[in-house]
Amino acid sequence: MTAAAISQTTPPQTAEPLLVLSGVTKEFPGVLALDGVDLDVRAGELHVLFGENGAGKSTLINVISGTFPPTSGTFRFAGEEMQGLTPSAARAVGISPVFQEFSLVPSLTVEENLFLGREKSAAGVLDASGMRRRARELIAELGFDLDPKARVDRLDRAHQQMAEIAKALLGNVRLLILDEPTASLTERETGRLFELIAKLKSDGVGIIYVSHRMREIRALADRVTVLRDGRHIKTLDAATVTDGELVELMTGRKIDVLFPAITHKPAETAIAVENLSTADGLVKGVDFFARAGEITGIAGLVGCGKSELVRAIYGIAPIASGTVTLRGEPLHRLDPRTSLRSGIAYFPANRGVEGLALSRPIRENVSMAALDLDRYQRRGIIRRAAERALIGPIMETLKLRPPNIERPVGNLSGGNRQKVMLGRAMARDLDIFLFDEPSVGIDVGAKVEVYEFIKRLVEQGAAVVVVSSELPEVLALSNRLYVMHHGRIAALLEGPAKTEQNVLSSFFEEEAREKAA
Amino acid sequence: MSSATTLSTRSGHASSQEMLHLVLRIGLLPILMAIVIIGTSLLSPYFLGWMNVVNILRMASFLAIIACGQALVIIAGGFDLSVGAVVALASVVTAKAMAAASAAIGGPEIVAIAIGIAAGLGSGIAVGLFNGLCVSMLKVSGFVVTLGTMSAAAGIGLLLTNGIPVYGMPNSFVQAIGRSQFLGFPLAIYIALAVILAMVFVQRRTLFGRYVYAIGGNQEAAVVSGVSIRPHLVGTYVVSGGLAALVGILLTALVGSGQASLGGDAMMLQSIAAAVIGGVSLRGGIGRVEVVAVAALFLTILGNALNLLHIDSRIQPIFLGLIMVLAVALDEFSRRRTARV
Numbered sequence: 001m002t003a004a005a006i007s008q009t010t011p012p013q014t015a016e017p018l019l020v021l022s023g024v025t026k027e028f029p030g031v032l033a034l035d036g037v038d039l040d041v042r043a044g045e046l047h048v049l050f051g052e053n054g055a056g057k058s059t060l061i062n063v064i065s066g067t068f069p070p071t072s073g074t075f076r077f078a079g080e081e082m083q084g085l086t087p088s089a090a091r092a093v094g095i096s097p098v099f100q101e102f103s104l105v106p107s108l109t110v111e112e113n114l115f116l117g118r119e120k121s122a123a124g125v126l127d128a129s130g131m132r133r134r135a136r137e138l139i140a141e142l143g144f145d146l147d148p149k150a151r152v153d154r155l156d157r158a159h160q161q162m163a164e165i166a167k168a169l170l171g172n173v174r175l176l177i178l179d180e181p182t183a184s185l186t187e188r189e190t191g192r193l194f195e196l197i198a199k200l201k202s203d204g205v206g207i208i209y210v211s212h213r214m215r216e217i218r219a220l221a222d223r224v225t226v227l228r229d230g231r232h233i234k235t236l237d238a239a240t241v242t243d244g245e246l247v248e249l250m251t252g253r254k255i256d257v258l259f260p261a262i263t264h265k266p267a268e269t270a271i272a273v274e275n276l277s278t279a280d281g282l283v284k285g286v287d288f289f290a291r292a293g294e295i296t297g298i299a300g301l302v303g304c305g306k307s308e309l310v311r312a313i314y315g316i317a318p319i320a321s322g323t324v325t326l327r328g329e330p331l332h333r334l335d336p337r338t339s340l341r342s343g344i345a346y347f348p349a350n351r352g353v354e355g356l357a358l359s360r361p362i363r364e365n366v367s368m369a370a371l372d373l374d375r376y377q378r379r380g381i382i383r384r385a386a387e388r389a390l391i392g393p394i395m396e397t398l399k400l401r402p403p404n405i406e407r408p409v410g411n412l413s414g415g416n417r418q419k420v421m422l423g424r425a426m427a428r429d430l431d432i433f434l435f436d437e438p439s440v441g442i443d444v445g446a447k448v449e450v451y452e453f454i455k456r457l458v459e460q461g462a463a464v465v466v467v468s469s470e471l472p473e474v475l476a477l478s479n480r481l482y483v484m485h486h487g488r489i490a491a492l493l494e495g496p497a498k499t500e501q502n503v504l505s506s507f508f509e510e511e512a513r514e515k516a517a
Numbered sequence: 518m519s520s521a522t523t524l525s526t527r528s529g530h531a532s533s534q535e536m537l538h539l540v541l542r543i544g545l546l547p548i549l550m551a552i553v554i555i556g557t558s559l560l561s562p563y564f565l566g567w568m569n570v571v572n573i574l575r576m577a578s579f580l581a582i583i584a585c586g587q588a589l590v591i592i593a594g595g596f597d598l599s600v601g602a603v604v605a606l607a608s609v610v611t612a613k614a615m616a617a618a619s620a621a622i623g624g625p626e627i628v629a630i631a632i633g634i635a636a637g638l639g640s641g642i643a644v645g646l647f648n649g650l651c652v653s654m655l656k657v658s659g660f661v662v663t664l665g666t667m668s669a670a671a672g673i674g675l676l677l678t679n680g681i682p683v684y685g686m687p688n689s690f691v692q693a694i695g696r697s698q699f700l701g702f703p704l705a706i707y708i709a710l711a712v713i714l715a716m717v718f719v720q721r722r723t724l725f726g727r728y729v730y731a732i733g734g735n736q737e738a739a740v741v742s743g744v745s746i747r748p749h750l751v752g753t754y755v756v757s758g759g760l761a762a763l764v765g766i767l768l769t770a771l772v773g774s775g776q777a778s779l780g781g782d783a784m785m786l787q788s789i790a791a792a793v794i795g796g797v798s799l800r801g802g803i804g805r806v807e808v809v810a811v812a813a814l815f816l817t818i819l820g821n822a823l824n825l826l827h828i829d830s831r832i833q834p835i836f837l838g839l840i841m842v843l844a845v846a847l848d849e850f851s852r853r854r855t856a857r858v
Contacts, residue, residue: 316741337743346741354741357734359802368731369742371724380724424742 016079017042018206019064019175024073026059026230033059035230036073041175046197046207046220048238051227051250052415052443057210060227061177064208065097066090078174088117094174098181100441102164106153110163111135113152114170138166143192157184158302165193169200176200179210183440186301194219212443214243226250251445258448259476260455264294266479269328270432270463271313271344276322282308284487285322292431292463295454297478299471299503305487306467307349310434314339314346326432340369345425349437349467351417358410362400365409365420366391370428394426395419399449415446422453432463439473451477471500485510545847546794546808549840550815557822564825571702573814573821575771578709579764581813583784584791585716586757588809591792593753594733594801595652595659600761600788602670603641604780607765609674609683611637612775616685626687633686634766641762642755644670649751659754667785674777683775695770705767709810712760716806729753733801790837791816794844 019041026034034056041047049057063070066085075082077093090097104113114135120127135148144162152160161184168176182190197207197220211217217224221238226249233249272289282305290296300306311317313324315334324331326342339346348354356365367387371377376387388405395405398419409420418438425433435454439447454477458464468474474481481498483491483506491506493499557564583600590597615633622628644666651662677683697704720726728749731739740746761780768779795812797804816837823833 314741335743336741337745340743348741353735354737355735357731357738357802359798359800360730360734364727364730365738368727368739368744371727372743377724382722382724382727384722 016076018078019208020074020076021060021064022074024060024063024070024075026056026063026068027071033230034063034070037227037230037232039225039232039235041206041208043174043204043206044201045222046201046209048217048221048224049208049210049227050212050217050224050246051233052445055227055250055443056230057227058179059230061097061099061179061208061210064090064175065095065177091171094172095177096168096171096173096175097177098164098168098179100179100183102160104152104160104163104167107151109149109151110146110155110166111148113163114138114148114167116167118171134170135166138170142166142169142196144189156303158186158189161185162189169196173200173205175206175208177208177210180212180441181209182211182213182216184302214246217246218243228252247444250443258444258451259473260448260451262295262455262458262477262479264458264479265461266294267292267461270326271465272325273309273313274323274325276309276312276324277320278305278308278312279318279320280308281320282487283312283317286484286487286489288482288489290432290463290465293458293461294479295458295464295466295477297474297481298465298467298484299474299481300469300484300490301507302469304484306484307436309484310346310436310465310467314344314434316346340428340430341372343430344432344434345369345430346434347421347425347436347438349440351414351421351441355421356409356417359408361406361408362395362412362420362423363388363391363405366394366405366423366427369424373428391423391427394423398423398426398453414441415443415449418442418446418450422450431461433457433465435464435466435468437468437470438466439468439470471503475500475503483507486514545844546796546812546815550811550818553815553819553822557818557825561822561825564822569821569825573817574706575703576821577814577817578705579767580784580787580791580817581709581810582712582760582764582767583788584795584809584813585712585806586760587788588792588795588797588804588806589716589720589729590659590753590757591789591797591799592733592801592804593729593750594736595750595753596663596789597648597754597757598660598663598785599644599648599667599670600757601780601782601785602667602674603644603758603761604765604768604784605674605777606644606670607637607641607762608769608779609677609775609777610640611766611769612683612686613677615687615690616683619687620685626689629687630690630693633690637766637769638759638762641758641760641765643758645755645758646751648758649754652754653747653750663754671777671781678775678777680777684773686769686773686775691770691773693770694767695773705771708763708767712763713806713810720806725749725752730802733803735802787813787816787837790841793841799845 017040019039021037021039023036023038024034025032025036037056037060039060049060051057062068063075066087066089069085075085077095105116108116111132115131120130120134132148139146139148142162142165144166146159146162146166152163155163161181165181181193185193200207209220217238223235224238224241224246225235226233226246228250236245268291269289270292274287276286276288277284284305286309288309298306298309308317312319312334315336315338319334324334326344331338336346352358357368367376367390371382375383375390377383391405396403400416400419409417412420433454438450438454442450454464454466466474466477475498478498479494481493481503482489483493483503485507488510490510491502493502493506563569583604587597587600611633614636615629618632619626619629648659648662648666651657652659694704699707720729728739728744729752731742731744732746732749736746765780769775772779791813792804792809793799794815795804795809797809819836819840820833823836824830
């Protein structure tokens with residue numbers, strides 16, 4: 001259907017590529033976000049945009065999809081000069097973006113969201129059954145496990161992502177823009193998405209794909225354009241370029257190893273959990289422990305309960321039954337305040353929602369979890385000079401760039417936001433660190449710094465728990481690796497048993513066991 | 518005038534861009550205030566007269582005190598619609614308690630006055646406490662809770678008085694608090710300055726102020742950071758209720774009787790307007806009380822100017838409304854122009 005619509009509207013193939021940007025510049029007050037960028041995307045091509053956070057990728061795709069106009073430069077699409085483009089005009093000519101931040105209305109159903117702004121109607125009356133049929137057809141064609149009648153706010157992130165992609169593909173699509181589309185999809189859903197991308201390409205749809213994941217770039221890309229500091233660095237043929245070259249072009253420096261070599265020295269048990277179940281039923285009877293001086297990993301698919309497990313330990317997810325023991329002493333109260341006071345830090349996966357007060361400056365965000373300590377306040381009155389003197393050096397060691405701690409966090413890129421979170425943990429003395437998806441939404445350069453940070457913590461004798469959906473990450477970092485499946489521990493892998501093969505097979509064994517039961 | 522117009526049209530687009538940058542940098546408030554002050558002083562000889570200036574400052578003091586509390590609540594992500602009704606309630610409670618105490622005790626008037634003031638402040642703090650507890654424990658939105666207490670407080674005020682002013686307060690209360698002056702200015706102005714300075718200190722230097730910003734900025738993040746939400750939310754409503762009651766007492770002393778018609782919806786709306794024009798974000802997390810106090814002064818000057826210029830009192834709310842919309846629009850505009858780095 002999408003294909004049919006496209007082949008009807010695509011004009012006879014000309015020499016000019018589908019999208020041509022030349023010399024596009026975008027200036028915000030005080031910031032040159034794009035500096036004379038050239039980009040062309042051919043029909044039927046998948047073109048990867050590659051660059052660190054803040055390199056200008058988001059600005060570029062926002063210009064292409066009409067969110068804001070470029071300050072200067074020319075923008076041609078399908079042989080026509082685009083001027084005064086708005087998001088709806090862009091959709092009308094066939095430019096369809098899927099942003100990382102979702103454009104879904106939470107209180108509406110999937111189906112209502114798909115047709116939002118382009119409802120089928122006759123004389124002002126909605127054609128409900130027509131829309132439902134079309135929504136079902138589209139979802140079936142995409143192979144998504146998605147109920148068109150479900151309200152968006154009742155869906156988890158992965159399903160919201162599916163709805164977002166379905167929305168972009170409804171109607172006439174000639175240029176699809178995907179911004180980290182697989183960030184919250186499981187392996188199977190990612191596979192479906194790749195099949196879909198292949199089909200769209202054969203139908204002549206041009207695709208701009210933003211991703212940090214090398215594996216995806218390898219599997220999908222025709223060409224790669226590297227951006228750095230708002231400038232076009234190079235456009236390369238994906239078949240001939242190496243990973244090392246790409247990373248070097250992106251960062252402007254050589255990064256040899258992504259994962260640092262970590263020396264684990266397991267000591268006494270820092271946290272032990274016995275027969276823990278959460279009130280929402282996502283964690284069922286889990287036994288788990290983490291020792292000081294080593295990284296304990298928890299792997300699993302999206303929704304397997306691994307995040308909820310650490311959230312329950314920290315005291316955000318209410319527990320139904322079970323015990324949590326901290327350094328040999330059972331904990332009677334589980335809430336964030338008590339956890340922090342007993343030395344536990346938690347780094348949420350969704351930094352925007354649970355981590356940071358975006359309107360407040362970096363300094364206040366960093367000190368937020370430590371202000372009850374005497375070095376920051378006396379009898380409720382904040383010692384501002386002391387605060388500044390403590391927070392400044394913390395952010396310096398984390399290499400905050402630019403190093404101004406008075407800027408609002410809302411103006412920061414993903415990598416810098418994660419540094420603010422890390423800074424918060426350094427603002428008080430903690431020795432148990434729970435990381436929930438530590439590298440989601442940040443670029444390679446920032447990832448390396450986060451891993452180095454974790455390495456330092458462990459080698460100083462802290463207990464670190466890393467929860468991650470990125471298998472290579474948990475495999476490389478952890479000394480002991482738990483695998484979770486449907487709320488239970490499916491396996492505990494140590495030493496040589498800690499391989500990708502074993503993690504995957506423990507999923508399948510668990511799946512088979514559940515089927516049998 | 519005409520030469521200025523031709524100048525600006527000639528320089529065209531570039532100069533209007535520069536103007537916009539200037540407005541964004543200085544802020545709308547000082548510019549509007551300068552326009553109103555200069556314009557009115559040229560058009561009305563009474564405007565800069567001593568009596569009028571003192572009058573403006575006194576009225577601005579009342580509004581500024583209430584707006585400080587309102588701003589604190591909005592910064593924490595709430596809303597306090599009950600402030601106007603609390604002014605009336607506190608006025609009635611103060612007058613009743615003071616009159617009853619002075620009749621019953623008959624001793625030194627200072628005791629009766631203290632009892633009356635304590636009762637008035639207590640009534641406001643009680644309403645604030647109720648608001649805060651409902652918001653933080655029942656998870657009802659502040660808008661709805663305070664809409665309810667606004668109605669209830671106004672009702673209690675009417676019930677206590679039957680709409681008739683309450684007299685019988687000691688004369689020294691009216692003399693000392695309502696009419697006394699210091700260095701030529703009424704006491705209310707000094708009280709307002711003290712409140713504003715105290716609130717600036719609370720906002721910038723105390724844990725309470727910092728946590729209010731954090732909760733308004735991102736409540737979930739504050740929870741994860743171990744901030745206890747409930748006492749701070751309750752605190753903002755208690756401060757707001759207490760400050761509204763303070764204004765109720767000051768107004769009672771000024772008019773010499775307890776009246777259920779003091780404060781009211783107009784004062785509540787003006788307090789929200791002052792907060793918003795003063796740069797408090799309705800999304801929470803942003804705002805400084807000193808700017809809110811300046812906005813309260815501006816609104817008072819504007820009302821005074823419109824009166825002196827004999828502008829129909831039915832037209833005046835239209836000005837207020839338009840300026841409020843303009844202020845919020847400008848705030849939104851400047852927010853959008855800041856880019857991510």
